[in-house]
Amino acid sequence: MADSKLTTKATARLSLPLFVLFTVLTVAEAALVTEVKKQDDDQPFVGVNIGTDVSNLLSPTALVSFLQLQKITHIRLYDADTDILRALAHTKIRVVVGVPNNQLLAIGSSNATAAAWIDRNVVAFYPETLITGIVVGDEVFTTVPSSSPILLPAIQSLYSALVASNLHTQIKISTPHSASIILDPFPPSQAFFNQSLVPIVLPLLQFLSKTGSPLMMNLYPYYVFMQNKGVVPLDNCLFKPLTPSKEMVDPNTLLHYTNVLDAMIDAAYFSMKNLNITDVVVHVTESGWPSKGDSKEPYATMDNADTYNSNLIKHVFDRSGTPLHPEFTSSVYIYELFNEDLRSPPVSEANWGLFYGNSTPVYLLHVSGSGTFMATDTTNQTYCVAMDGVDPRTLQAALDWACGPGRANCSEIQPGESCYHPNNVKNHASYAFDSYYQKEGETAGSCDFKGAAMITTTDPSHGSCIFPGSKKVSNKTETGGSSSSNVTDTSGAAADRLWFWRGTRRPEVSHTLLVLLLTWLVFAIFDATMR
Known part of the structure; x- marks a missing residue:
């Protein structure tokens, strides 16, 4: 009975420091999230x-x-x-x-x-x-x-x-x-x-x-x-490089304008x-x-x-x-x-859009490298993937058609092959859709599948699974196509930077404060157990 009372008292003494620590950490986390969002929005x-x-x-x-x-x-x-x-x-x-x-x-x-x-x-x-x-x-x-x-x-x-x-x-x-x-x-x-x-x-x-x-x-x-x-x-309107003699100069401020x-x-x-x-x-x-x-x-x-x-x-x-x-x-x-x-x-x-209404790009943006901005084989590459939110039964029917009557090459999504995982109908359908789309020459009508598919410029390849469209790019590069070092990367981190500048500054949580809180908590626990 005495041990039970001691345990109850110890628990009561522990509850306050634990509550305070939890509250402080929760507030710190909320402040951190708010600060990150604010700094992102300021970029x-x-x-x-x-x-x-x-x-x-x-x-x-x-x-x-x-x-x-x-x-x-x-x-x-x-x-x-x-x-x-x-x-x-x-x-x-x-x-x-x-x-x-x-x-x-x-x-x-x-x-x-x-x-x-x-x-x-x-x-x-x-x-x-x-x-x-x-x-x-x-x-x-x-x-x-x-x-x-x-x-x-x-x-x-x-x-x-x-x-x-x-x-x-x-x-x-x-x-x-x-x-x-x-x-x-x-x-x-x-x-x-x-x-x-x-x-x-x-x-x-x-x-x-x-x-x-x-x-x-x-x-x-x-x-x-x-x-x-x-x-x-x-050229001044298109941000093209200008010689100093072609720059616009404000005679009142002597500021030079290149665009x-x-x-x-x-x-x-x-x-x-x-x-x-x-x-x-x-x-x-x-x-x-x-x-x-x-x-x-x-x-x-x-x-x-x-x-x-x-x-x-x-x-x-x-x-x-x-x-x-x-x-x-x-x-x-x-x-x-x-x-x-x-x-x-x-x-x-x-005709102001970057894309047609069917999500096919009107042209591909070029945001790396220098010199001409003519499209290359790689930057013109598009892929056909399954659209989010489509009923799995609809996707399965489209997948069956692509791998059957559509004569898409679906060998890579068979058990044990490189694109079998993740083993779900959306992943398998995306591969099959792209295989059919590339086989048909990337025509817009070949990426529909009764509304279950969409065209994207983002390479859907993942891990060791290389999609047909990506293989085509690789083959062209290996046989003398444009050097990939001069190609715009519109997937992954590069595409992230295309649409949103990710700031390098991040708020720092005060490690000193956290150390003090944890130290105080340890002493509080020790004190509670010794009484």
């Missing part, structure tokens, strides 16, 4: 805009699988599609949601409507879905000027709702602008906001300054070139400085180059689109900033993920 990144004027758009689940396959970790939506937001849950994909222009009046006129919007489209999904920003309207001052007076009230109402939900520090809120709101943009030092817009632009900038939110700009060197042919060289985008960003900084706003950073919410155009758009070509977007990505990841602000690199969202084939003419409007 410059390249993301993509996702428009939905696409025939046969991928389902939300398939879309998210596609984003993950392509290692895309930042996206912008033009609305707050609940199905897509739900599908993004528990992924590492960060998403900016949008408030369409036609909703501004209702939200700007009613705090209750704004609060309901936040509850329905943000609170309902966060933090499982990593919503990092809200884009309110799009180019409101130039596309729907009648809504300009209600824009800031709408933003303020939504921000108040974020504050009420204690999300205002995690989720930034702003609105994208057309470059045309800035007049006389070159040289950048003499740029200024359209004077007629200053009465509404200045309060907006003051709000952005107060809340630590960015000035969002849609910047297109393509349009600068088309509107100023003969004045602005194409048009940097000049457009600095024009925004100078325009804000003219209004005494100096602490708001610029984010580029849209930039890109069309891959196809009509007879009046001869510079909308695949080569130019490939060159612009590839060099844009490298420029962001170089983290060299702009001539005015070399210490800060603007993040950029490429316009856009898919060709929106349902958009109205001109032809270029339907």
Whole structure:
């Protein structure tokens, strides 16, 4: 009985130090996770805009699988599609949601409507879905000027709702602008906001300054070139290397500009400085180059689109900033993920995408090496794999067809062979699909399998299992193809870097604190057992 009482007392004495240690470690872990997320979010990144004027758009689940396959970790939506937001849950994909222009009046006129919007489209999904920003309207001052007076009230109402939900520090809120709101943009030092817009632009900038939110700009060197042919060289727009004599020089600051985008960003900084706003950073919410155009758009070509977007990505990841602000690199969202084939003419409007609607790449981005940006056999390589979320019975039927009537080579997924493991229908189907796809010459129609398959540029090979498409690349290289050292790697770590700069800084947990806590715990246990 006495021993039982002693044990009870010892347990009671132990409970407090154990509880304190558990609490401290839990708080430390939460702080560590928050700090890691914050530092990741502070790094410059390249993301993509996702428009939905696409025939046969991928389902939300398939879309998210596609984003993950392509290692895309930042996206912008033009609305707050609940199905897509739900599908993004528990992924590492960060998403900016949008408030369409036609909703501004209702939200700007009613705090209750704004609060309901936040509850329905943000609170309902966060933090499982990593919503990092809200884009309110799009180019409101130039596309729907009648809504300009209600824009800031709408933003303020939504921000108040974020504050009420204690999300205002995690989720930034702003609105994208057309470059045309800035007049006389070159040289950048003499740029200024359209004077007629200053009465509404200045309060907006003051709000952005107060809340630590960015000035969002849609910047297109393509349009600068088309509107100023003969004045602005194409190479300056495409980030191509320039001799010093071809660099643009601001005569007022003597800053040298090697590309048009940097000049457009600095024009925004100078325009804000003219209004005494100096602490708001610029984010580029849209930039890109069309891959196809009509007879009046001869510079909308695949080569130019490939060159612009590839060099844009490298420029962001170089983290060299702009001539005015070399210490800060603007993040950029490429316009856009898919060709929106349902958009109205001109032809270029339907051809800004990196991929066709069926997930086939329009062209392959080149983000390593130097010199020409012509596609090589390796960077043009695509694969056909099973899509996530497909019913196993559907996959099995497609697998049986591919290995049977489809005459795919399925020997490597037999027991004991290199691709047998992992032994599941999705893995086996992916191999069989790719075997059939490569046999048929990588034509888009050969990677369908009644909607069970998708095309990817990420090599699905793993361990000793080499997929047919990867074997083809290896064979071409061995027989005199392009050297793999000059080829863009769009899989694994390289692809990770393509879409998201992974910062090298990581917060350190105080080892001294942990040692002290553990020492205290040991003494507490010793003291409890000795009494």
